[in-house]
Amino acid sequence: MxxxxxxxxxxxxxxxxxxxxxxxxxxxxxxxxxxxxxxxxxxxxxxxxxxxxxxxxxxxxxxxxxxxxxxxxxxxxxxxxxxxxxxxxxxxxxxxxxxxxxxxxxxxxxxxxxxxxxxxxxxxxxxxxxxxxxxxxxxxxxxxxxxxxxxxxxxxxxxxxxxxxxxxxxxxxxSPKKHDYILGLTSHLPHFIVFSLLKTIGKIKYKDFVGGGFKDTTRIGKSNPELWTEIFFENKKNLLYWIEKFEENLNKLKNELIEEKIEKMKKELEKIKREREKFDEQK
Amino acid sequence: MxxxxxxxxxxxxxxxxxxxxxxxxxxxxxxxxxxxxxxxxxxxxxxxxxxxxxxxxxxxxxxxxxxxxxxxxxxxxxxxxxxxxxxxxxxxxxxxxxxxxxxxxxxxxxxxxxxxxxxxxxxxxxxxxxxxxxxxxxxxxxxxxxxxxxxxxxxxxxxxxxxxxxxxxxxxxxSPKKHDYILGLTSHLPHFIVFSLLKTIGKIKYKDFVGGGFKDTTRIGKSNPELWTEIFFENKKNLLYWIEKFEENLNKLKNELIEEKIEKMKKELEKIKREREKFDEQK
CATH class of the missing domain: 3.40.50.720 (NAD(P)-binding Rossmann-like Domain)
Structure with a gap:
């Protein structure tokens, strides 16, 4: 061509x-x-x-x-x-x-x-x-x-x-700005969370006690450390914003657990599951 | 038999x-x-x-x-x-x-x-x-x-x-006690974190901007809400302990980001990646 x-x-x-x-x-x-x-x-x-x-x-x-x-x-x-x-x-x-x-x-x-x-x-x-x-x-x-x-x-x-x-x-x-804002949520945040999760699990070698779910969840933790350090630092402002939002949501679910709001959590997880299923429509 | x-x-x-x-x-x-x-x-x-x-x-x-x-x-x-x-x-x-x-x-x-x-x-x-x-x-x-x-x-x-x-x-x-302690870390914590992550992402419908990594990471978010509410509540004590550990690790990584400790984070992610790779040895 x-x-x-x-x-x-x-x-x-x-x-x-x-x-x-x-x-x-x-x-x-x-x-x-x-x-x-x-x-x-x-x-x-x-x-x-x-x-x-x-x-x-x-x-x-x-x-x-x-x-x-x-x-x-x-x-x-x-x-x-x-x-x-x-x-x-x-x-x-x-x-x-x-x-x-x-x-x-x-x-x-x-x-x-x-x-x-x-x-x-x-x-x-x-x-x-x-x-x-x-x-x-x-x-x-x-x-x-x-x-x-x-x-x-x-x-x-x-x-x-x-x-x-x-x-x-x-x-x-x-726009470049909008891109970094959205990808900060849909890609950079999940990587940061998975690294944090693996940091929590990695110290204790309970390899026998992980299933396929764990492996899929943390697969992105095998990503290139140099590349991802760069991405995190170059998108620091958005990433910190999204981490804060994540922490708010983690705290909401944690409080439902502490306060034993069983029915509320069940409804919450049902909603989350339904929303997650919608993502499968994208190839 | x-x-x-x-x-x-x-x-x-x-x-x-x-x-x-x-x-x-x-x-x-x-x-x-x-x-x-x-x-x-x-x-x-x-x-x-x-x-x-x-x-x-x-x-x-x-x-x-x-x-x-x-x-x-x-x-x-x-x-x-x-x-x-x-x-x-x-x-x-x-x-x-x-x-x-x-x-x-x-x-x-x-x-x-x-x-x-x-x-x-x-x-x-x-x-x-x-x-x-x-x-x-x-x-x-x-x-x-x-x-x-x-x-x-x-x-x-x-x-x-x-x-x-x-x-x-x-x-x-x-022992039943040890089982719940370990699985609280290797299975219940990742599920709780993925639900929190999806709660953060789910509200904004950026379906076009997720890749295969996101989908694998959050696959377990499609799990049965009733079953997982029960697991979380029945293992509440251990789960809250592991959530606290996770929060400590998230804060450590977040502080490296805030304080611009780039080399430290790169080394941290390298260590995390290496540990994660070891989990692949298990079938």
């Missing part, structure tokens, strides 16, 4: 690698060019047919690109903005980070307000990380939140939206 | 129904006889070949039994102890409830201290309930906690242990 030309994917982990696979399978680019700090990852990706070409030197590689997708750890995204500014500041760019306010602000600060960056967040994560977990169709049927700001270029926004749709994703637009 | 004679299973839900299937498949009983409040469930179980016979009248059916497994809701277990006391007080009995102190005490109070009841808790639960979910091999490779008290009959204990081993389970002995 001429429209996207050569696509460069920076960072070939679970998300970056899976992006390359689908870009190639769906013929969205002329060529998919991989970038990674690790030459071994690049060689592995090339020999597995995940990418067409690779560059270890970003400044060299970017010359041939029309669209860059940054799927690196959050704290190095701004370094790529700096490199891009020097070499090809007008290029179309998106990212895949789980937080958006900081990334969009960095783009505006570094690339200027007339940039061609549009933030994206595909809600397809996993506790797994690394190219060995990448897979075809990871984005198919999944939600991708695209977060234009008031400075966003309309044409760039149209192209980024189109890109995700070609991968089969459902695109939802939110 | 002559040893177990005719086995009666009272309550044909996920656990009870699955027990019947394996008792028959593994030929552990001469006959498997089902009991349920609902005639429709009994007819369904009989025509599906899950049970050999059924009785809607418990007093009538018990005459033919050598071993009774009570897998009803917790609050009716004592009613069956009362019925058994009248009709066949010496019969071998076990149950499958998620709490044990109360059940064992009820057995001693109602059947006397020279009874043939031995409490069991197979750690094989699910958020699903009802006979339609029962399955072959549910207990195979799973832990069953068996909870003798100081009054327990040695011969009854041997038989109950043997029964679970014939189903492929790993039997672990704990």
């Amino acid at each position: 001429e429209e996207f030309g050569n696509i460069g994917v920076v960072g070939l982990g679970l998300i970056g690698g899976s992006l390359c696979i689908d870009i190639k399978k769906r013929k969205i680019a002329n060529k998919v060019i991989g970038f990674s700090r690790r030459i071994s990852t690049l060689k592995k990706a090339k020999s597995a047919g995940i990418i067409d070409e690779f560059y270890s030197d970003f400044n060299q590689g970017i010359k041939n690109l029309d669209f860059i997708i940054i799927s690196t750890p959050i704290n190095v995204i701004k370094d790529y903005f700096l490199l891009i500014k020097k070499t090809k500041p007008e290029i179309l760019i998106t990212d895949v980070a789980s937080i958006k306010e900081k990334v969009v602000k960095d783009a505006e600060r570094i690339l200027g307000k007339k940039n061609n960056f549009i933030g994206s967040h595909p809600i397809t994560g996993s506790e797994k990380s690394g190219i060995e977990w990448c897979q075809e169709g990871l984005f198919d049927g999944k939600v991708v939140v695209v977060t234009p700001s008031k400075f966003s270029n309309e044409k760039a926004l149209r192209k980024v939206k189109k890109f995700w749709k070609l991968l089969g994703s459902k695109v939802i637009l939110l | 002559e040893e177990f004679g005719n086995i009666g299973v009272v309550g044909l839900g996920l656990i009870g129904g699955s027990l019947c299937i394996d008792i028959k498949k593994r030929k552990i009983a001469n006959k498997v006889i089902g009991f349920s409040r609902r005639i429709s469930t009994l007819k369904k179980a009989k025509s599906a070949g899950i049970i050999d016979e059924f009785y809607s009248d418990f007093n009538q059916g018990i005459k033919n039994l050598d071993f009774i497994i009570i897998s009803t809701p917790i609050n009716v277990i004592k009613d069956y102890f009362l019925l058994i006391k009248k009709t066949k007080p010496e019969i071998l009995i076990t149950d499958v409830a998620s709490i044990k102190e109360k059940v064992v005490k009820d057995a001693e109070r109602i059947l006397g201290k020279k009874n043939n009841f031995i409490g069991s808790h197979p750690i094989t639960g699910s958020e699903k309930s009802g006979i339609e979910w029962c399955q072959e091999g549910l207990f195979d490779g799973k832990v069953v906690v068996v909870t003798p008290s100081k009054f327990s009959n040695e011969k009854a204990l041997r038989k109950v242990k043997k029964f679970w081993k014939l189903l492929g389970s790993k039997v672990i002995l704990l």
